[in-house]
Amino acid sequence: MSQTLLEVGAIVKSAREVWDGPGYIVLQDDVIEDIGRGEYPGSRAGMTVVKRPHRVAIPGLVNTHGHAAMTLLRGAGDDLPLMTWLTERVFPMEAKLTEDAIYWGTLLACWEMIRSGTTCFTDMYMSMHKAAAAVEESGMRAVLSWGMVGLDETSARSGIRNSESFVGAWHRQAGGRITVTLGPHAPYTCPPDYLQQVAELAGRLAVPIQIHLSETRTEVDDCLRLYNRTPIAHAASCGLFEHPVLAAHCVHVTDEDIEIMRANDVHVAHNPQSNLKLASGIAPVPSMTQAGLIVGLGTDGAASNNNLDMFEELRLAATLHKAVAFDASILPAAQAFQMATEDGAKAVFLPAGSGTLEKGAAADVTLLDLRSPHLIPTHSLLSNVVYAAGADDVTDVFVAGRALLSNREPQTIDTERVEYEARRIAQALSQ
Ligand SMILES: N[C@@H](CCSC[C@H]1O[C@@H](n2cnc3c(=O)[nH]cnc32)[C@H](O)[C@@H]1O)C(=O)O
Numbered sequence: 180m181s182q183t184l185l186e187v188g189a190i191v192k193s194a195r196e197v198w199d200g201p202g203y204i205v206l207q208d209d210v211i212e213d214i215g216r217g218e219y220p221g222s223r224a225g226m227t228v229v230k231r232p233h234r235v236a237i238p239g240l241v242n243t244h245g246h247a248a249m250t251l252l253r254g255a256g257d258d259l260p261l262m263t264w265l266t267e268r269v270f271p272m273e274a275k276l277t278e279d280a281i282y283w284g285t286l287l288a289c290w291e292m293i294r295s296g297t298t299c300f301t302d303m304y305m306s307m308h309k310a311a312a313a314v315e316e317s318g319m320r321a322v323l324s325w326g327m328v329g330l331d332e333t334s335a336r337s338g339i340r341n342s343e344s345f346v347g348a349w350h351r352q353a354g355g356r357i358t359v360t361l362g363p364h365a366p367y368t369c370p371p372d373y374l375q376q377v378a379e380l381a382g383r384l385a386v387p388i389q390i391h392l393s394e395t396r397t398e399v400d401d402c403l404r405l406y407n408r409t410p411i412a413h414a415a416s417c418g419l420f421e422h423p424v425l426a427a428h429c430v431h432v433t434d435e436d437i438e439i440m441r442a443n444d445v446h447v448a449h450n451p452q453s454n455l456k457l458a459s460g461i462a463p464v465p466s467m468t469q470a471g472l473i474v475g476l477g478t479d480g481a482a483s484n485n486n487l488d489m490f491e492e493l494r495l496a497a498t499l500h501k502a503v504a505f506d507a508s509i510l511p512a513a514q515a516f517q518m519a520t521e522d523g524a525k526a527v528f529l530p531a532g533s534g535t536l537e538k539g540a541a542a543d544v545t546l547l548d549l550r551s552p553h554l555i556p557t558h559s560l561l562s563n564v565v566y567a568a569g570a571d572d573v574t575d576v577f578v579a580g581r582a583l584l585s586n587r588e589p590q591t592i593d594t595e596r597v598e599y600e601a602r603r604i605a606q607a608l609s610q
């Protein structure tokens with residue numbers, strides 16, 4: 180048994196409860212065993228005491244959508260719309276990604292996310308045994324899927340086979356930090372009979388599904404032309420929504436789509452920065468949350484963002500929708516914070532309580548420097564975290580009770596080696 184006593188200057192337990200004053204958190208193995216205001220009243224014997232009087236503790240951020248090893252493609256194809264970007268830049272480079280590349284690209288993503296306060300992320304990519312090995316080493320929590328594409332018989336079959344072996348090898352592994360879902364890429368790369376097969380497989384393996392849905396107007400128009408249904412209605416008709424589904428983007432959804440999603444409890448990953456950069460549009464997040472949908476935040480891959488900084492998504496989510504609606508009260512700070520933490524955890528199917536600092540919840544904690552000039556003064560701690568904080572304020576990160584970042588120093592990743600390997604691989608990719 181390992182016990183860590185974290186002494187901090189303030190605690191944001193969740194979007195609903197903020198303690199602006201000293202407090203403590205006891206991390207016992209991988210859960211929060213105790214949390215309180217003031218001094219820890221019990222005995223410190225046998226505990227590792229971490230004193231951080233000038234830090235605020237927040238729940239670790241949850242990145243609900245991405246393609247981790249795309250860090251290697253960062254900056255390799257900017258200023259293009261989705262379909263051109265994918266077919267002309269991304270897919271040709273991805274064809275050159277070896278297992279070694281996936282391993283180092285994923286570790287680079289883990290380092291970047293740990294440094295910016297993210298404790299759990301979602302991935303849909305390839306050579307996922309290597310990605311999972313990187314996650315295991317990094318100490319992060321992750322919800323991983325092997326991307327499935329059914330455009331030809333060979334890729335369709337290998338998608339099923341890879342996913343099945345990946346679920347068998349990694350679901351609930353790494354001390355429970357890794358869960359596996361199925362990852363059919365999108366309706367435009369997975370024909371209807373393939374989506375039906377994926378749905379059946381999800382039922383048989385009892386794992387959720389993550390998929391890109393209604394990202395661009397082109398996708399919706401094509402889907403209407405081919406199947407006479409929106410991508411959401413199409414996914415429903417293929418039986419996907421009979422299983423737990425996390426749908427990325429949902430930028431172009433109608434009221435009827437939202438009703439279908441509500442009736443089937445489809446979760447949403449909102450990726451505002453990627454949607455802006457690829458000129459996809461702005462998702463109607465207030466309509467989706469008002470309908471009761473679970474919406475989390477995500478970065479998407481580093482090649483469409485171009486970083487994995489969840490503080491940027493948090494701030495964008497909290498500001499973008501106000502301007503769209505001409506309503507400054509829409510999506511207030513607390514709601515945006517909830518999307519980046521508790522609702523993100525729900526969106527990626529983590530156990531209840533995850534994404535909060537409640538007793539009994541997973542011990543995933545991020546500390547921010549209260550002494551950063553842009554976090555002074557403190558009229559509202561939550562407002563500072565949402566509207567003023569940035570990735571550079573992150574000083575410490577704990578996942579499942581273990582320190583992954585301590586006083587800004589990575590604890591699990593050889594960052595010099597990762598830098599060297601990522602530069603080496605990227606050079607080979609661009610040749
Ligand atoms: N291409 C893989 C399977 C897909 S993995 C997930 C895919 O999603 C792609 N991707 C990244 N961002 C987006 C996005 O915003 N929309 C759609 N696809 C994306 C990414 O480049 C990657 O090819 C194969 O060979 O079987």
Ligand SMILES: [Zn+2]
Pocket residue numbers: 244245246391427479480
């Ligand atoms: Zn994506």
